[in-house]
Amino acid sequence: MKPPAPAAVGVLLALALLALIHLPPPPDHSLLPLPASSPPGPPREAAAALRLERDTPPWLSADDLQKMWLLSSGQVISKTRVPAHGQIMRVRLRAVGDATGDAKEDVLAASPEGDCQDGRCGLIKRPGDLYEVLAFHLDRVLGLNRSLPAVARRFTSRLLPYSYTDGALRPIIWWAPDLQHLEDANNDQNSCALGWLQYQEMLQPHRPMPVARDAPCSSIPHSEWSRLALFDFLLQVHDRLDRYCCGFQPDPSEPCVEEMLHEKCRNPAELVLVHILVRRSAPSRLVFIDNAGRPQHPEEKLNFRLLQGIDSFPAAAVATLRSGRLQSLLLQSLRLDRELWESQGGAEGLRPLLRTIDRRAQILLRHIQEHDLTVFEDSPH
Known part of the structure; x- marks a missing residue:
């Protein structure tokens, strides 16, 4: 057999290090670091890579890792x-x-x-x-x-x-190096300028005329907005689609109230979308940033405005929400981040937050059923 190319060894070394850094702790919660003076040889690299392949969730790509x-x-x-x-x-x-x-x-x-x-x-x-x-x-x-x-x-x-x-x-x-920003210094957190009324018109399924190619955000297909709406509803991210908090009654301490944005809800023509970003390398795919959302947002104030105009959702995501396994899948994934996992108290510490996300998922599924909304198969890209 030919010896492995240097590039291949480098990739294996990276995977081995990632495996040792991120894999869950053994029962005694110890982590056996590699000796700094003696990097692993090929057999040990291969073993670590195999272990990583076995334990890493399939939804995380090699590029993610x-x-x-x-x-x-x-x-x-x-x-x-x-x-x-x-x-x-x-x-x-x-x-x-x-x-x-x-x-x-x-x-x-x-x-x-x-x-x-x-x-x-x-x-x-x-x-x-x-x-x-x-x-x-x-x-x-x-x-x-x-x-x-x-x-x-x-x-x-x-x-x-x-x-x-x-x-x-x-x-x-x-940091994605090719995020596309508007040259307008007052609106540089967008790839395209889009108002709420324009956005709602784009979502209309039976428009008399298609969106013109030079219209704002015309390269972004309907399916992208569906993904964004689903994601933002589960996390209750308001800053993209409803930065004015028009979809619920905000507390006086909310930034949208302190910055006097909420008052603009009276005039929908003044409302704009924020953080609508794409990469130059993929102008038809949205990039989701600033995703912390609001884990403590009360259920009685859930912002359904985030779903307004959306008539279909991605089939794979909806199937996962319906499976009853969302919490366990998230735990499997989050376990890879040792710092977060341990700081939150492991599975028991994370469960209240994951139950909140799962509860919102069930509410979203009920919304889909009550409004007779459809699902669409994801494209291969």
């Missing part, structure tokens, strides 16, 4: 503040054991522009955004595949301010 490994263990080699987002930091990461790219990365780290084009950056968010990690796993369990990989992590890098290294657990989200 690679990005999760980078986010969870990569060394922070530079940082950049994100304009207008004071508590969020973009960092460049160096993968563990990647010595070949050190010189190039050092040059990139010194450059404020263009240093994340190779996909080796992450966005460190606030501790209160930790539910973004749950949202990522929910997205993958349901087969939507529109969220960016996310893990929970504690940071120790001296490059970061103390508030980032005080031991608090924070989510770090993979």
